Amino acid sequence: MKIHEFQAKQLFRKAGIAVLESQVARTPEEASAAYNKLGSGIAVVKAQIHAGGRGKGTFKEIPSQHGVQLVKSAAEAAEAAKNMLGNTLVTIQTGDEGKTVSQVLIESGCNIERELYLGIVLDRAASMPVLMVSTEGGMEIEKVAEETPDLIYKEHFDPALGLQAFQVRKLCKKLGLAGSAAKSAHKFMTAMCRLFVSADCAIVEINPLVVTKDGDLVALDAKVTFDENAMYRHPDIAEFRDLSEEEESEVRAGNAGLSYVKLDGNIACLVNGAGLAMSTMDIIKYHGGEPANFLDVGGGANAAQVTEAFRIILSDSKVKAVLVNIFGGIMQCTTIAKALVEAYQTVGFNVPLVVRLEGTEVEEGKKILRESGVDIVTADGLTDAAKKVVAAASAA
Numbered sequence: 417m418k419i420h421e422f423q424a425k426q427l428f429r430k431a432g433i434a435v436l437e438s439q440v441a442r443t444p445e446e447a448s449a450a451y452n453k454l455g456s457g458i459a460v461v462k463a464q465i466h467a468g469g470r471g472k473g474t475f476k477e478i479p480s481q482h483g484v485q486l487v488k489s490a491a492e493a494a495e496a497a498k499n500m501l502g503n504t505l506v507t508i509q510t511g512d513e514g515k516t517v518s519q520v521l522i523e524s525g526c527n528i529e530r531e532l533y534l535g536i537v538l539d540r541a542a543s544m545p546v547l548m549v550s551t552e553g554g555m556e557i558e559k560v561a562e563e564t565p566d567l568i569y570k571e572h573f574d575p576a577l578g579l580q581a582f583q584v585r586k587l588c589k590k591l592g593l594a595g596s597a598a599k600s601a602h603k604f605m606t607a608m609c610r611l612f613v614s615a616d617c618a619i620v621e622i623n624p625l626v627v628t629k630d631g632d633l634v635a636l637d638a639k640v641t642f643d644e645n646a647m648y649r650h651p652d653i654a655e656f657r658d659l660s661e662e663e664e665s666e667v668r669a670g671n672a673g674l675s676y677v678k679l680d681g682n683i684a685c686l687v688n689g690a691g692l693a694m695s696t697m698d699i700i701k702y703h704g705g706e707p708a709n710f711l712d713v714g715g716g717a718n719a720a721q722v723t724e725a726f727r728i729i730l731s732d733s734k735v736k737a738v739l740v741n742i743f744g745g746i747m748q749c750t751t752i753a754k755a756l757v758e759a760y761q762t763v764g765f766n767v768p769l770v771v772r773l774e775g776t777e778v779e780e781g782k783k784i785l786r787e788s789g790v791d792i793v794t795a796d797g798l799t800d801a802a803k804k805v806v807a808a809a810s811a812a
Contacts, residue, residue: 417642418466419656422521424638431611433604434634438523447497448490450522458525461485461496463505465515466661473507476514493522531624532591533557536612544572545612547579549587553624579609596631604633616646665728672724674713681706682736683809684729688713696741699798705806708735715746723759737809739801740771749773749781757788768808772801
C-alpha cells in the first residue's frame, strides 16, 4: 500500500525522525494561508501523487509548470497551487497518462549543505532488511546503481535488534559525516529502521536526505509503502489509503477477493495460483504475446468471483483475447468449467476465449465446456494454449 509524502512525514514526525514544517492545501487559498503560517522566506509547493520524479515532471495543461515549485510569497504559493490542483502531472513513473493532483504540500525551506540518499527494503536473499545510503542524493538511485554501484553503501540489520551503533559509524565514515552530523545520523538512521520494522513497511526511501548547515539530517522527501497483508495490525495507517490514486480495476478486484495487477499487453489471463499465473504470463511472452494482466482467482474461486474477474479483464479496451489456465487441485475441474460457462453467458464475450484445464476431473470438465454451446477454444497443455491465444489476439 502506498501513501502520500505528507502522510509519510506525519509518521516520521511521530517516530522522532526530522522533517521540515509543512501543511497540506487543497485550494489556492489554503496554500496562501499555509505559507503565512510557515513564516516568510522561501517555501516549496509539492504536488502530492503516488509517483516519484515530481520535480522533473510537467503538467499536461501547463507544460512549463513542474510538480515541485519554489515560492517566496503567499501570492506565489497560491499561484503555484492553482497551476497544480486539478491538473495532470506526468512523471517518469506515471506514464503518459499522468496523475491528477488533488492536494499539495507547502513546506518550509532550509539551509542545505549536502544531499544524500537513504532507503530501506527487504533483502529476500538475506531474509533481512537492508539499509542503503549514498552520497548521490537528489539523483535517480536506479541510475546510480547502474552507473556507479560502488557509491551505494549497505548494512543489513536484525529486525529484532535494529540498526547497531557500529553500523551507523561505518555508514557515516562512507558518507563523510562527522561531529554533529554523525550524531544526527545515528538518531535518524536508527529511528528509521525501527519505523520500517514496527510499521511493516515494504519500502522506505528518502531522496534527498539533506544535511543542513547546522549539521542536522532532515528528510526532505518521503516515499513509504507497506505490506498490505499486515495492514490489519495498523488500522491508523490503513486509513491513509487513497483509492483515487490506485488503478480502479485493481481496487475492484481486491474487493472481490481477487489478486489482480493491470499490465500493458492485449492478452488477458485468468489463472488459479500466483506461480501458475507468472508461468502463464511468461509463456505468453515467449510465444510472442503481451500479457494484459496478472490475475490469480485463488484455489477456491466460485462462479461469482470468476464472473467478476471476466468483467474486470474485459473492461480493459486493450484486451484482444483471454486465456484461462486452471489447475484443478483443491477445486475440481468440473466446478471450474461450470463457473466458466456461467460467467461467459452472464458477461457476454466479444473477444476469443482459450481455456486450458488440468487436474481433478479434467475430462469431465472438458466435456462440460464442449457441450455448453458457448464459443470456447480448448487447449491441451500450456504451450498449446499460449500458441492459440497469441494467434487469436493477432487475428483480432
